[in-house]
Structures are given as C-alpha cells and as structure tokens.
Amino acid sequence: MPQKVDNSAAADGAPAETSGVKSARRAVDLIETFAANDVWLSLSDLHARTGFPRSSLHGLLRTLLEAGWLEADTNTARYRLGVRALICGTAYLDRDAVVPFATEALERIREKTGFTAHFARRNGTEVVYLETRESQRSTHLVSRVGRTLPAHATALGKALLAELTHDEIEALMPATLPALTPNTIITLEGLHAEFAAIRERGYAAEVEEGTLGVRCVAAVIPYRIPGTDAISCSMPIAQVTDDDARRVGELLAETTAELGQQLRRAGIR
Numbered sequence: 001m002p003q004k005v006d007n008s009a010a011a012d013g014a015p016a017e018t019s020g021v022k023s024a025r026r027a028v029d030l031i032e033t034f035a036a037n038d039v040w041l042s043l044s045d046l047h048a049r050t051g052f053p054r055s056s057l058h059g060l061l062r063t064l065l066e067a068g069w070l071e072a073d074t075n076t077a078r079y080r081l082g083v084r085a086l087i088c089g090t091a092y093l094d095r096d097a098v099v100p101f102a103t104e105a106l107e108r109i110r111e112k113t114g115f116t117a118h119f120a121r122r123n124g125t126e127v128v129y130l131e132t133r134e135s136q137r138s139t140h141l142v143s144r145v146g147r148t149l150p151a152h153a154t155a156l157g158k159a160l161l162a163e164l165t166h167d168e169i170e171a172l173m174p175a176t177l178p179a180l181t182p183n184t185i186i187t188l189e190g191l192h193a194e195f196a197a198i199r200e201r202g203y204a205a206e207v208e209e210g211t212l213g214v215r216c217v218a219a220v221i222p223y224r225i226p227g228t229d230a231i232s233c234s235m236p237i238a239q240v241t242d243d244d245a246r247r248v249g250e251l252l253a254e255t256t257a258e259l260g261q262q263l264r265r266a267g268i269r
Contacts, residue, residue, distance in 0.1 A: 026052055027060055031069060031085070040078035089146055097268045098229060099131060102221070105259050106133040109233060113248055116234045122160040125173060127151050127230075149210060152191055153180045155218035156232045159204035162195040163226035169195070183208045203249040204230075213237055217249035222260035224269060231256055 033049050034041065041049075043057055052060070061079060064070045068084035093099055099119070106117040110133045119131040126148040151157025152173065161169060170188065177186040183206075185191055198204045203219040210216065211234075218232035233248050240248075 023056075023060070026050075026056060027064060030057075030060055030064065031081070034070070034079070034081045035085070040073055040076065040080050042076070042078045045078075093130060093145070096130070097266075098221075098223075098263060101259060101262055101266070101268075102229070102231065103131050103133075105231060105255055106131060109133075109231065109252065109255060110135060112251060113233055113235075115248070118156065118232045118234065119229065120154075120156045120232070121229050122151055122157065123148070125151050127154055127157040127160065130229075150178060150180065152177050152186075153184045153206075153210045154232070155204040155206045155210075155216035156230045158191070158194055158206065159198060159218040159220050159230045159232075160227055161191070162198040162204065163220060166192065180210050181208055181212050185209065201249070202253040205245060205249055208237065215240065215245060217245055217252055219249070219252040219256040221256045221263070223263040231259075 029050060030046065030052075033046065037049075043054060043061065046052070046057055046061075047054055050057075061070065065072055065079070065082075068082045070079045071082040072079050102119040106119055109115075109117040114135060116135040117133045118129055120127045120129045122128075129145055129147045129149075132145060149157070151161055161173075164172070169192070173188060173191070175188065177184070177188075177191075179186050185194060194204075203217055205215070205217045207215040213236060214234050215237050216232050216234050218230050220227035221229045221231060223229075231252055233252060235245065235248065
C-alpha cells in the first residue's frame with residue numbers, strides 16, 4: 001500500500017520540505033524577537049513585530065512552549081523566553097576554550113585597577129558580552145553576560161572594528177549609526193579617524209559614548225587575524241583622570257598581548 005505523504009505543513013502550497021525550512025527559520029526569528037524584547041509578548045505583539053500569520057504563530061508558540069524555549073503567563077496569554085534558552089547559552093560558554101583564560105585575565109585586571117572588566121566577542125556590527133567581573137564599588141550596570149551592544153558605541157567594539165580594513169568596515173557598517181548617548185560617534189568618517197588612533201596607540205577608548213557617566217578602554221586579544229575578542233575596563237568618569245584611563249589602557253594592551261600568546265601556545269585559534 002503506498003505511503004501517504006503529509007503536506008499539511010505546507011500551508012502556503014509549497015512542498016513540505018520547503019515549508020519545514022520556512023518554519024524552522026520562523027522559529028529562530030521568533031526566539032530572537034523574544035531575546036530583543038525585555039517584556040512579555042502576546043500573539044498580537046508578535047504578529048506586529050514579525051509579520052508572521054497568526055495561524056503560523058499559534059503553532060510555533062505551542063511547539064516552542066512544549067520544548068521549554070518559552071514560558072507562558074496563562075492569565076494574560078503572553079510569553080517570554082524559557083529556561084532552555086539559558087541552558088543553551090550557558091553551553092556555548094562552557095564549550096568555549098577561551099573563556100577560562102579570559103576569566104583569569106579579568107580577575108587580574110579587576111584586582112590591579114579596582115574597576116569592572118569585560119570579555120566580549122564581535123558578532124557582525126555588535127559585541128556580545130561573554131564574561132564580566134564587576135567592581136565591588138560599581139555604581140553602573142554597564143553589561144551582563146549575553147548582552148549585546150552596537151560595536152561602534154563601545155570601546156570593545158571599536159577595538160575589534162579597527163582590526164578590519166577600510167573596505168571591510170565600509171561594507172559592514174550602515175551609513176547611519178544609532179546614538180546611545182549624545183557622545184556616540186555616528187558617522188563612518190568619525191569612526192575611521194577613531195580606528196586610526198586605536199591602531200596607533202594599541203587600545204581603544206571612549207568617554208560616555210555607550211553609557212553616560214562611564215568611560216571605557218579596551219584592547220584586542222591577538223590570537224586570531226582579524227581579532228574577534230577583546231577585553232575592556234569600565235570606569236566611572238568621576239573617579240578617573242585622562243592619565244588614569246591611559247594607564248589602564250596600557251595595562252589592557254599588555255594583558256591582552258600576554259593572553260594572546262597564552263592562547264596560541266595552548267593551540268586555541
């Protein structure tokens with residue numbers, strides 16, 4: 001007896017395989033929509049943000065809910081990310097061979113400077129914070145693990161963008177850049193000037209470009225070409241002078257150079 005082919009998933013008339021790929025892509029987009037919003041979202045909210053048909057959203061939400069990727073508030077019929085997202089995100093860090101080495105470097109930087117230290121990786125036009133060691137006297141929540149920020153508005157991101165060529169930067173960055181504060185550099189011309197200065201002194205610096213009241217310095221960890229990872233130090237502007245920031249920047253350049261050698265010796269690329 002011939003096997004019956006179930007094409008019910010192909011709601012728009014496409015072959016089942018094509019529809020399955022589309023559903024997978026939509027599931028990923030839906031998870032990223034939740035990750036980009038810090039509020040509970042209803043089906044109507046998700047329809048407005050994604051443009052997906054409500055019929056598709058019903059099925060996707062049910063599947064993701066059953067798999068633990070979402071949690072539901074039955075009283076309001078709203079959803080948010082579930083614990084499975086945390087489990088998978090933690091697994092990424094647990095399996096990254098660089099993280100233990102970077103964590104040791106962050107501990108040393110915090111001990112020597114007294115300020116908060118961060119380890120981050122560039123992902124396109126953003127930086128993703130992978131590890132943080134907060135200062136005991138920190139008064140600003142600058143970042144947390146898993147948070148992303150525009151690369152052009154952070155010392156971490158600018159240090160990593162400066163690893164690219166002029167043409168690579170032009171192809172990567174949009175013509176209009178969002179401003180996080182009134183001090184954020186929002187033109188490519190301004191960024192290129194910054195990158196030239198970063199390459200000259202060996203570390204990046206910014207003053208209240210990402211967060212008001214905070215200045216940062218950052219240096220790339222030189223174990224890949226171009227560099228993908230960097231370490232930064234965040235400092236309340238009221239507690240440091242330009243000379244203080246320069247000394248911390250030089251410390252970061254020295255520390256990341258040593259860390260890069262350590263990673264290469266360990267065969268980590």
